[in-house]
Each structure stands twice: as structure tokens, then as C-alpha cells.
Amino acid sequence: MSGKREEILDVSEALIRTSGFNGFSTRDVADAVGIKAASVHYHFPTKADIGVAVTERYTDRFLEALGDPDRFVKDARSAVTLYVDAFRRALVRDGKLCLCAVLGAEIGGLPTEVGQHTRIFFERNIEWLRRALAASSGARAARAKADAMHILAALEGALILSLSLDDRSVFESVGKRLIGLAEH
Amino acid sequence: MSGKREEILDVSEALIRTSGFNGFSTRDVADAVGIKAASVHYHFPTKADIGVAVTERYTDRFLEALGDPDRFVKDARSAVTLYVDAFRRALVRDGKLCLCAVLGAEIGGLPTEVGQHTRIFFERNIEWLRRALAASSGARAARAKADAMHILAALEGALILSLSLDDRSVFESVGKRLIGLAEH
DNA sequence: GTCTATAATTTGATAGAC
DNA sequence: GTCTATCAAATTATAGAC
Numbered sequence: 050m051s052g053k054r055e056e057i058l059d060v061s062e063a064l065i066r067t068s069g070f071n072g073f074s075t076r077d078v079a080d081a082v083g084i085k086a087a088s089v090h091y092h093f094p095t096k097a098d099i100g101v102a103v104t105e106r107y108t109d110r111f112l113e114a115l116g117d118p119d120r121f122v123k124d125a126r127s128a129v130t131l132y133v134d135a136f137r138r139a140l141v142r143d144g145k146l147c148l149c150a151v152l153g154a155e156i157g158g159l160p161t162e163v164g165q166h167t168r169i170f171f172e173r174n175i176e177w178l179r180r181a182l183a184a185s186s187g188a189r190a191a192r193a194k195a196d197a198m199h200i201l202a203a204l205e206g207a208l209i210l211s212l213s214l215d216d217r218s219v220f221e222s223v224g225k226r227l228i229g230l231a232e233h
Numbered sequence: 234m235s236g237k238r239e240e241i242l243d244v245s246e247a248l249i250r251t252s253g254f255n256g257f258s259t260r261d262v263a264d265a266v267g268i269k270a271a272s273v274h275y276h277f278p279t280k281a282d283i284g285v286a287v288t289e290r291y292t293d294r295f296l297e298a299l300g301d302p303d304r305f306v307k308d309a310r311s312a313v314t315l316y317v318d319a320f321r322r323a324l325v326r327d328g329k330l331c332l333c334a335v336l337g338a339e340i341g342g343l344p345t346e347v348g349q350h351t352r353i354f355f356e357r358n359i360e361w362l363r364r365a366l367a368a369s370s371g372a373r374a375a376r377a378k379a380d381a382m383h384i385l386a387a388l389e390g391a392l393i394l395s396l397s398l399d400d401r402s403v404f405e406s407v408g409k410r411l412i413g414l415a416e417h
Numbered sequence: 418g419t420c421t422a423t424a425a426t427t428t429g430a431t432a433g434a435c
Numbered sequence: 436g437t438c439t440a441t442c443a444a445a446t447t448a449t450a451g452a453c
Contacts, residue, residue: 053418068342071255074446088419090448146338153393154330154338158252168397195406202390202407203383209337210386213352222379223386230414237436258428272437274430 054092056082062103066145069155070100070163097160100152104166107148111135112173118180125185129200129231132178133224136204140211140220150205174201182231200227238276240266246287250329253339254284254347281344284336288350291332295319296357302364309369313384313415316362317408320388324395324404334389358385366415384411 060081064073075096079086093099114135121128139147152159152167159167178197183190207223210216244265248257259280263270277283298319305312323331336343336351343351362381367374391407394400 069253069255069339071253072339072342075448076446084418085420086447087421087449091418094448096447145341149397150390150393151338153397154335155253155256156397157329158256164397171394171397195410198391198394198403199387199407199410202394202403203387204390205393206334206386206388206390207382209334209389210355210382213333213337213340213348213355219382219386223383226379226383259430260428268436269438270429271431271439275436278430280429 053082053084053088057089057092057099058103058106061099062107062148063143063145065100065103066139066143066148066151069151070159071155075099097162100160100163101166104148104152104163104170108166108170108173111170112177115177118177119184121181121185123185125182125231126228128178128181128185129228132181132200133204133227136208137220137224140208140217146208146212147205150208153205154209171201186231196231203227237266237268237272241273241276241283242287242290245283246291246332247327247329249284249287250323250327250332250335253335254343255339259283281346284344284347285350288332288336288347288354292350292354292357295354296361299361302361303368305365305369307369309366309415310412312362312365312369313412316365316384317388317411320392321404321408324392324401330392330396331389334392337389338393355385370415380415387411 057078060078061073064077064081075086075089078099079089082089089099093102115131118128136147139145149167149170152163153171156164156167175194175197178200179194182193182196186193189196203223204227207220210223211218211220241262244262245257248261248265259273260270262283263273266273273283277286299315302312320331323329333351333354336347337355340348340351359378359381362384363377366377366380370377373380387407388411391404394407395402395404
């Protein structure tokens with residue numbers, strides 16, 4: 050059973066998304082899981098290993114939830130609405146930031162491998178959005194990548210603003226605007 | 234002479250903007266300034282005091298550089314261009330994120346007072362943008378606050394993406410788009 | 418796989434001399 | 436204002452028993 054391993058990742062993800070990679074300790078994780086710190090190190094030799102595993106799992110899940118980006122034929126609005134929904138879940142269901150917004154913000158103080166996997170999250174998300182927009186709005190195909198970067202940046206920033214100001218309407222306002230822009 | 238005090242703030246700001254509030258220590262600061270950790274605590278009794286002072290100074294300087302938001306009569310493009318320039322300086326001149334993007338990302342793991350001052354940065358920036366947009370585009374006055382939140386969110390996110398991906402063109406792309414949107 | 422025990426280092430902070 | 440000296444606690448692990 051890899052139950053404890055998954056529990057360690059669950060708790061670590063929640064802690065990173067709340068306080069950052071430098072804001073949690075293996076002891077915090079151990080306490081929350083109900084084991085000792087030494088046992089955490091059995092599953093993940095170093096803290097960086099935890100960071101990498103959390104980020105890989107987060108990225109895979111995030112993109113799996115988005116589905117096939119090529120399915121939005123002539124429907125950019127649906128694509129962007131779905132994408133905004135994915136970020137809304139981070140805020141509303143979890144009450145937390147996107148993992149990679151947090152890691153990206155402290156990227157200079159991260160173990161190299163964790164920074165690398167943070168970058169991969171962004172690259173894969175920009176590519177997903179670019180494809181979804183290219184499939185759905187033929188006329189603006191050339192601008193699809195610029196649109197993708199804009200949408201991702203605005204949503205990551207909107208989560209930071211919403212949580213800092215403790216005001217979910219900031220996110221909703223930005224999300225609405227992005228969906229509206231997708232139609233023109 | 235408050236030279237050392239300012240030096241401590243300079244170094245602390247740079248360290249926070251690179252590694253986050255939990256990613257630097259008073260010893261790091263002392264070494265960079267060329268004094269001992271105990272001397273840092275003479276100027277700032279606690280680490281939270283450093284965080285508050287850094288954030289207050291950063292916010293005041295940022296808004297001072299922006300100038301009077303009411304001066305953009307019928308010229309939303311100039312207002313947004315100037316605002317984008319302010320964020321570009323963080324990236325190009327300093328090679329770093331906005332201080333409050335970093336602090337906002339780890340807000341759950343911050344001393345309360347530091348989180349409060351992070352919030353103030355966002356509130357003051359949204360208000361500056363709202364006024365600048367209201368002054369410059371009468372027809373869209375009702376949407377000025379929504380526009381303000383969108384612009385701030387997109388720029389904070391664009392800095393995170395640009396630095397994580399080590400690609401300044403991400404920021405430039407988003408900035409260009411925001412300036413373009415200001416004209417419609 | 419989990420534990421106890423422990424090590425080496427770092428951290429935030431204080432006391433008191435100069 | 437800055438230093439030396441010191442501290443208690445926290446942090447990231449490792450060794451080895453069970």
C-alpha cells in the first residue's frame with residue numbers, strides 16, 4: 050500500500066500552497082500524517098524529492114482534468130470557461146493558490162529540480178491553452194500563444210489577489226473578463 | 234546616519250524578492266551588509282519588523298513613481314503604458330518579481346503584520362489604476378475597477394511566468410495586450 | 418515501514434561588553 | 436551601533452533497532 054506516500058504528498062501540497070516551499074518542514078508533514086519525521090524520509094530521502102513529487106503529481110492531475118485541448122472546435126468561450134473553472138477550483142474547493150504560483154514566486158530559493166518542474170507546469174499549461182484556442186478560433190490562430198500566456202498570467206495573479214485580499218470576487222471579475230475576451 | 238538601516242532593507246528586499254520571506258535569514262542579511270546578526274536585531278527587533286518595513290517602503294516608492302492617477306485625461310493608453318513600465322522595471326532593472334507577488338503567494342505563512350501590508354499594496358494599486366482609468370475613459374468608468382484588478386493580476390502573473398520560464402518576452406506579450414485593451 | 422536516538426546546522430533572538 | 440557570546444528551538448537529515 051502506498052497510502053502513506055500519498056498522504057505525505059497530500060499534506061505537503063497543502064502546506065506548500067499555503068506557506069511556500071520554505072515555509073513547511075518535514076516535521077509539519079509527519080505530524081499531520083501521524084508518523085515520525087524519520088518515516089517521511091523513508092518515502093522521500095530529501096525535502097527536494099517531496100517538492101518534485103508534489104509538483105509532478107499536481108501538473109499531471111491539472112492537465113488530466115482539462116482533457117483534450119483539440120476538442121473545442123469553434124468554441125473558444127467554452128475552452129476558456131473550462132480553463133477558468135480549473136483555477137476556480139483551487140480557490141473555492143481548496144481555498145488555496147495554484148501550487149505553481151507559489152513555487153514560481155519563490156523560484157530563486159528553490160532546489161533546482163523543483164524549479165524545473167515548476168517551469169514544466171507553466172510550459173504544459175501554455176501549450177494546452179494555445180492548442181485549445183487554435184482549435185476554437187481559426188481566425189486568431191497566430192495570436193493563440195499570446196492569448197494563452199495572458200490567460201495563464203491573469204489567472205495566477207487573480208488567485209494571489211483574491212487570497213491576499215480575502216475577496217473571491219476579484220477572481221470572478223478577472224475570470225469573467227477573460228471569458229468575454231475569448232469571443233472577440 | 235541611518236545608512237545601515239537602509240542597507241538592511243535593500244538587502245532584505247532583494248532576498249525576499251528572490252526566495253520569499255521564509256527563504257532568507259537575518260544572518261543572510263547581516264553577511265551581505267557586512268555586520269553581525271545581532272546588529273541587524275538592533276535596527277529591527279524581529280524578522281517580522283523587517284518584513285513590514287520592507288513592504289511599506291516598497292509600496293510608498295512604487296506609488297510615488299506612478300505619480301498622480303488623475304492626470305490621464307482621455308488617455309487610457311498612456312496610463313496603462315506607464316503602469317506596465319513600472320512592472321517592467323522590476324523584471325528588467327532588478328531581475329526580480331514584484332515584492333508583493335512573492336509575499337502574496339506565501340501569505341498563509343507570513344507574520345500577520347506582513348500579510349496586512351501586502352494587502353495594502355494591492356489595495357493602493359487597484360485604487361491607483363481605478364482612478365487612472367476612470368479619469369481617462371469616461372465611457373467605461375463603471376468598469377474601471379474591474380479593469381484595474383485585471384491589469385494588476387495579469388502583470389503580477391506575467392512576472393512570475395517570465396522569471397520562471399526565464400523568458401522576458403512573456404511579460405512583453407502580456408503588457409502589449411493590456412495596453413491594446415485599454416484603447417477599446 | 419516505522420520507530421528511537423542522534424547528529425550537524427541553521428535560525429531567531431537576547432545579554433552585556435565596548 | 437556594533438560586537439562576542441550564547442541560547443533554545445527548529446530543521447534536515449542519518450543510523451540502526453524492531
